[in-house]
Amino acid sequence: MESKAPTATIARLSRYYRRLTHLEVEGVDTVSSETLGEVEGVTPSQVRKDLSLFGSFGTKGLGYPVSELKGKVASILGLDRKWKVGLIGMGNVGSALVGYKEFHKQGFEIVVTFDNDKRKIGSKRDGLVVKDVEEMEDYLKREKVDIVILAVPADQAQKVAEKVVGCGVRAILNFAPVSLKLPPKVFVRNENMAIELEALSFSLVNKKIIG
Amino acid sequence: MESKAPTATIARLSRYYRRLTHLEVEGVDTVSSETLGEVEGVTPSQVRKDLSLFGSFGTKGLGYPVSELKGKVASILGLDRKWKVGLIGMGNVGSALVGYKEFHKQGFEIVVTFDNDKRKIGSKRDGLVVKDVEEMEDYLKREKVDIVILAVPADQAQKVAEKVVGCGVRAILNFAPVSLKLPPKVFVRNENMAIELEALSFSLVNKKIIG
């Protein structure tokens, strides 16, 4: 167990976690793979297979203990601790993300924001003063930021990403519509909203669901 | 050809399209599968296989004609026309998306925004007056909106989505962190930014790349 995890499994674990949180609030203390998956649209086998990759958390003939499983999943996903997140680029997207409650709920704390626009530097968004991007490298090195959210224009993304990586940051969530070329030790996830719209566009034209 | 398209193929076509746009601007008129894929991190075989699902666009021994291929890909993805997009929910995320240039560039035109907050209704964002969500159903039926971007709180998403579908909308880009239950004729894509951060969190904890 733990040796290999399909990409999709991780995304589903996030969904199970969300569901388990609800179930816990509702006071449910045992849940079957069927119940756990149905709201999120996942088959019972898939739920069991996903969980079994990380251990045996259930009781045969009964199901999974909600609170305990929630803890296990949190631990697998690393949600049982706080992550320090830096946000670079305070344009439309960046500004929206500072105040995005969902992040904070899951232990992702945005501790700093940067921009290169003089008009934005020094201004406040959701309690955080926007810093000059010139101070970025000093700050990242000093404060041991875990994850950087990159919300800068496409033509600056690669350059900024390299600087960020040079400061020891190992994980980047990239909102710029470019593929970053970074050393393999760096974990990158891309969030490309235009691609999602294009997938819908394709479906509408071809009358076909695609994932 | 055209009969079946892997989910991932569509996402890659979007990337090829982006790359082709650049190549066209640079005045390149022929491109090999290798060149087309390398910037986006896709193997030559993959590029050829993806394209071959929709036709034979290249010339053996030479490569693909840039402009022509760009046109073909645009046509496959439905980017050769304008899509009318409605945006529901003008919180942090919604507000950011109204001004998101990338959408407009690819033919997605946000023609209307709605919110249920009296303080926001009537205010202007990027040239669009925020309408009362009460007017939504009338508007959607009348104006034949193609795609709706749902940026409302999680606990309202399902209800609003059902209304939207009731107005004949066939495609939804959902930013709420819930799985929508909608008739199969409706195309839904989910954009869940927290899940992406969780994937990074997992990678950091497990020192493992996951997709």
Next chain:
DNA sequence: CCATGTGAAGAGGTTCACAGCG
């Protein structure tokens, strides 16, 4: 000679079916 297009092989992920155990 070079790069496409594609059948075949290979990986990777999902579903099935049932043994196992509370």
Next chain:
DNA sequence: CGCTGTGAACCTCTTCACATGG
């Protein structure tokens, strides 16, 4: 008896390798 845990079957997507044709 009920539901988990899991090997095996299945299916889908990716990579390989080479015939094809400009």
